[in-house]
Amino acid sequence: MSGVIDVQEIDLDAVREQVDAVLEDFLEDKAGAAARRSHPPEVANTLRAFLAAGGKRVRALLCVVGWHAAGGSEDRAAVLRVAASLELFVAFALIHDDIMDDSAVRRGRPAVHRALCTRLGQSSRAERLGAGGALLVGNLALIWAQELLHTADLPLRRRRTVHALYDAMLEEVMYGQYLDVMGTGPDDDIDAALRIARYKTATATVERPLQLGAAVAGADDTTVNLCTALGLPLGEAFQIRDDLLDVFGSTDGACTPGLGDLREGKRTVLLALGLRAATPAQQRRLRSLVGRADLDEHGAAEVRAILEETGARRRTEHMITSRYEQALRVLDAAALPTAASRALRALAVTATQYTS
Amino acid sequence: MSGVIDVQEIDLDAVREQVDAVLEDFLEDKAGAAARRSHPPEVANTLRAFLAAGGKRVRALLCVVGWHAAGGSEDRAAVLRVAASLELFVAFALIHDDIMDDSAVRRGRPAVHRALCTRLGQSSRAERLGAGGALLVGNLALIWAQELLHTADLPLRRRRTVHALYDAMLEEVMYGQYLDVMGTGPDDDIDAALRIARYKTATATVERPLQLGAAVAGADDTTVNLCTALGLPLGEAFQIRDDLLDVFGSTDGACTPGLGDLREGKRTVLLALGLRAATPAQQRRLRSLVGRADLDEHGAAEVRAILEETGARRRTEHMITSRYEQALRVLDAAALPTAASRALRALAVTATQYTS
Numbered sequence: 001m002s003g004v005i006d007v008q009e010i011d012l013d014a015v016r017e018q019v020d021a022v023l024e025d026f027l028e029d030k031a032g033a034a035a036r037r038s039h040p041p042e043v044a045n046t047l048r049a050f051l052a053a054g055g056k057r058v059r060a061l062l063c064v065v066g067w068h069a070a071g072g073s074e075d076r077a078a079v080l081r082v083a084a085s086l087e088l089f090v091a092f093a094l095i096h097d098d099i100m101d102d103s104a105v106r107r108g109r110p111a112v113h114r115a116l117c118t119r120l121g122q123s124s125r126a127e128r129l130g131a132g133g134a135l136l137v138g139n140l141a142l143i144w145a146q147e148l149l150h151t152a153d154l155p156l157r158r159r160r161t162v163h164a165l166y167d168a169m170l171e172e173v174m175y176g177q178y179l180d181v182m183g184t185g186p187d188d189d190i191d192a193a194l195r196i197a198r199y200k201t202a203t204a205t206v207e208r209p210l211q212l213g214a215a216v217a218g219a220d221d222t223t224v225n226l227c228t229a230l231g232l233p234l235g236e237a238f239q240i241r242d243d244l245l246d247v248f249g250s251t252d253g254a255c256t257p258g259l260g261d262l263r264e265g266k267r268t269v270l271l272a273l274g275l276r277a278a279t280p281a282q283q284r285r286l287r288s289l290v291g292r293a294d295l296d297e298h299g300a301a302e303v304r305a306i307l308e309e310t311g312a313r314r315r316t317e318h319m320i321t322s323r324y325e326q327a328l329r330v331l332d333a334a335a336l337p338t339a340a341s342r343a344l345r346a347l348a349v350t351a352t353q354y355t356s
Numbered sequence: 357m358s359g360v361i362d363v364q365e366i367d368l369d370a371v372r373e374q375v376d377a378v379l380e381d382f383l384e385d386k387a388g389a390a391a392r393r394s395h396p397p398e399v400a401n402t403l404r405a406f407l408a409a410g411g412k413r414v415r416a417l418l419c420v421v422g423w424h425a426a427g428g429s430e431d432r433a434a435v436l437r438v439a440a441s442l443e444l445f446v447a448f449a450l451i452h453d454d455i456m457d458d459s460a461v462r463r464g465r466p467a468v469h470r471a472l473c474t475r476l477g478q479s480s481r482a483e484r485l486g487a488g489g490a491l492l493v494g495n496l497a498l499i500w501a502q503e504l505l506h507t508a509d510l511p512l513r514r515r516r517t518v519h520a521l522y523d524a525m526l527e528e529v530m531y532g533q534y535l536d537v538m539g540t541g542p543d544d545d546i547d548a549a550l551r552i553a554r555y556k557t558a559t560a561t562v563e564r565p566l567q568l569g570a571a572v573a574g575a576d577d578t579t580v581n582l583c584t585a586l587g588l589p590l591g592e593a594f595q596i597r598d599d600l601l602d603v604f605g606s607t608d609g610a611c612t613p614g615l616g617d618l619r620e621g622k623r624t625v626l627l628a629l630g631l632r633a634a635t636p637a638q639q640r641r642l643r644s645l646v647g648r649a650d651l652d653e654h655g656a657a658e659v660r661a662i663l664e665e666t667g668a669r670r671r672t673e674h675m676i677t678s679r680y681e682q683a684l685r686v687l688d689a690a691a692l693p694t695a696a697s698r699a700l701r702a703l704a705v706t707a708t709q710y711t712s
Contacts, residue, residue: 038551039531040538096495100488116538124649132456132537135491136530139452142495143526146502150519156512163506170499174492175395181488182396182472195394293480 010068010343012061015083019060022084023051026148046112046137047144050091054107058351059086059209065347066213069340070223078152079216082162085148086209092141093173093204099131099138100181101264112137154216161215169208176200185265185291188275193267197239198232205238206351207231229330230344233323237352241320243268247304248313259300265291269319274312282306324352366424366699368417371439375416378440379407382504402468402493403500406447410463414707415442415565421703422569425696426579434508435572438518441504442565448497449529449560455487455494456537457620468493510572517571525564532556541621541647544631549623553595554588561594562707563587585686586700589679593708597676599624603660604669615656621647625675630668638662680708 031044060083067079097103098111105111110118116137117130149166152159176199183196210227211219219227247270249257261268275286286306289299307313327348331341387400416439423435453459454467461467466474472493473486505522508515532555539552566583567575575583603626605613617624631642642662645655663669683704687697 034531039527039555040534043531043534096491100484100491102484120538128456128458129537133534135452135456136534136537139495139498140527140530142498143523143530147519147523150506163503167499167503171395171496174496174499175390175399178396178399178489178492181485181492182476199395 008339008342010065010339012343012346015061015064016057018080019057019064019083019087020051022080022148023087024048026084026144027051030144043137043140046115047088047091047141049109050095050107050112051087053109055087055090056350057083057087058347059090059205060084061343062206062209062347063213063216065340065343066210066219066227067217068213068343069210069226069336070214070217070219071337072213072217075154075216078154079213081148081152082212082216083209085145085152085166086212088141088145088148089170089204092138092145093177095134095138095141097177099134100177101260103260152216158215158218162212165208165211165215169204169212172199172208173201173204180267183267186267186271186275188272190269190272190276193269193272194236196267197236197243197269201239201242202232202235204235206235226330226334226336230327230334233326233330234348234351237320237323237327240269240316240323241352243270244313244316244320247300247307257300257304259295259297262290262300262303263293263295270307270312270316273315274307274310277310277312277315278306282310320352324348364695364698366421366695368421368699368702371417371420372413374436375413375420375439375443376407378436378504379443380404382440382500383407386500399493399496402471403444403447403497405465406451406463406468407443409465411443411446412706413439413443414703415446415561416440417699418562418565418703419569419572421696421699422566422575422583423573424569424699425566425582425692426570426573426575427693428569428573431510431572434510435569437504437508438568438572439565441501441508441522442568444497444501444504445526445560448494448501449533451490451494451497453533455490456533457616459616508572514571514574518568521564521567521571525560525568528555528564529557529560536622539623542623542627542631542642544628546625546628546632549625549628550592552623553592553599553625557595557598558588558591560591562591582686582690582692586683586690589682589686590704590707593676593679593683596625596672596679597708599626600669600672600676603656603663613656613660615651615653618646618656618659619649619651626663626668626672629671630663630666633666633668633671634662638666676708680704 027044027048031041031048033039034041034044063083063086064079072079094106095112098106099113102113103111104114109115111134113131113134115130116133117126120126120129123129149162150159152162154162176196179196180200186193207228208231210231211224214223214227243261243266246258246261271286271290275283278286286303289295289303292299328345331344331348334341336344383400383404387397387404389395390397390400419439419442420435428435450462451468454462455469458469459467460470465471467490469487469490471486472489473482476482476485479485505518506515508518510518532552535552536556542549563584564587566587567580570579570583599617599622602614602617627642627646631639634642641658645651645659648655684701687700687704690697692700
């Protein structure tokens with residue numbers, strides 16, 4: 001609880017530790033309760049390991065900063081609980097995402113469904129059963145995220161606002177993923193790609209966490225609107241950059257280029273820009289390569305070359321920068337407490353220079 | 357609202373219609389809101405169709421009857437909302453269950469993941485993407501079940517009790533399914549099979565719905581304990597009968613015998629009893645046939661014959677009857693309002709003579 005309130009700096013490292021302590025206590029209790037009742041404690045322990053393996057806790061930090069921005073000073077335990085809930089929600093979304101994409105690796109370790117599959121051994125059904133086990137671990141992450149939320153000690157009106165915001169966020173993310181999964185594959189419709197990015201990730205990454213923190217502090221409309229004005233550009237930049245990193249990796253080498261989105265044929269802004277600027281011959285190559293489950297490094301290199309030649313990569317980077325700058329302009333114009341404003345500038349960098 | 361309170365009979369058909377009206381209004385609102393916001397309204401509509409295709413609403417009815425049993429008279433809107441939430445929770449559990457088991461049919465129609473797979477057409481990824489879409493539809497059913505729950509208008513103390521009971525139920529079901537999926541396949545451990553049945557289905561089918569309704573009415577400890585005394589035997593009977601129907605079908609032909617549990621190698625009481633009473637030769641046959649993904653009707657007929665010969669089928673039927681009778685004894689000894697007691701007797705028959 002040390003020195004986070006009414007100071008010029010919000011100690012984001014301290015906040016991260018406090019959020020992690022809430023998560024660890026909660027999941028340790030769950031593992032203990034499971035063991036006492038002949039339930040499998042490994043579910044809670046799988047989630048503890050998942051959280052311990054990484055994650056920047058961006059959403060939790062934004063939630064606490066949103067609370068500061070709205071003048072939060074009481075209810076610190078409540079905002080930490082809401083912030084922790086967001087991180088369990090992220091775990092749920094990532095574990096299910098990895099099942100749907102059949103991703104092998106998450107945070108440098110085998111994805112949960114792959115780890116469970118390995119544990120089941122040589123059975124011919126191990127793959128399906130491992131996915132089933134991971135689906136259930138993900139479900140419990142969501143169920144526990146909601147438990148953390150509704151056990152946060154809040155006055156009735158704020159509780160209602162917090163629940164309404166959280167429900168809206170959950171719906172947006174599910175709808176965005178649904179459009180992603182059931183969609184038609186990449187085309188040159190940049191607005192459609194942006195819409196998917198917005199629902200799947202953008203609002204849940206910045207806008208909703210900021211609003212949730214602000215709502216815990218009983219924010220007025222000005223602050224809630226500021227969360228949106230700030231959250232939308234930063235959230236979009238976050239997702240666009242994520243798509244860029246998936247294809248090109250990061251310049252510092254922390255994130256290596258991959259084949260995931262290209263093989264999936266994900267509908268990203270990057271690919272929409274590429275298709276739009278491509279010559280007919282390049283369009284044919286992109287359409288024949290992207291979305292192939294057997295795309296190899298050679299094919300991926302050709303796609304990357306076309307995305308460079310058409311200027312799609314450069315334009316995508318520009319879209320990130322312009323959104324980052326837009327967020328800074330919003331911050332400049334807002335009359336926020338200094339500490340909250342500074343923390344938001346730092347988090348804006350973290351969110352748009354996301355490298356893992 | 358007609359004549360359900362303070363009468364000698366609870367009109368269960370009327371309750372069912374009221375619960376369905378809550379569900380229909382809620383999901384119609386969701387579909388409308390989605391359409392207005394460029395979200396896919398088909399998710400809410402898929403759930404409406406799923407609910408319209410069948411289901412006896414046993415859990416919703418038990419919830420309302422539990423409320424009557426605890427002397428409920430106010431908060432009728434609240435208890436209907438909690439009851440409706442239970443049915444969305446069931447939809448979530450069944451949709452995910454069908455993905456995990458890759459079941460083709462649910463309530464006489466293609467399972468959700470199969471229907472979405474068909475819609476995606478000839479793509480080589482249709483199967484995985486259809487499962488992904490269904491996973492998300494299931495997630496939204498859970499998210500909306502929780503929304504129905506936490507928007508029920510309840511005083512703080514009752515709200516806390518309701519949430520704690522609901523959270524316990526969600527955990528039990530997820531843990532039960534997890535044990536089912538990650539388990540070792542059938543053996544002769546009857547207690548282990550009963551434990552899986554208890555967590556996967558039993559508590560969530562009878563005990564928790566009764567307790568939730570009672571909690572909405574602010575039940576005292578006597579009523580809560582009665583819910584458990586009644587709920588455990590009835591819930592177990594319900595699950596044991598479900599396992600029996602899966603293998604043998606129903607005598608009235610409404611439910612045809614299937615291959616699902618046998619191919620999956622589900623750890624059921626029926627199979628545990630069979631393995632325990634089998635000769636060494638029969639044991640070898642059971643172990644070689646059950647759990648084979650390619651088990652055919654011929655092999656299934658051999659399994660059924662062994663389950664008959666060993667007396668496992670008869671003993672399983674006896675376990676159902678004895679649990680039903682135990683529940684009736686609990687009811688006889690309890691001082692419940694007449695209407696609630698009668699309704700519980702009727703629902704005890706429905707739950708243990710479940711035929712579809």
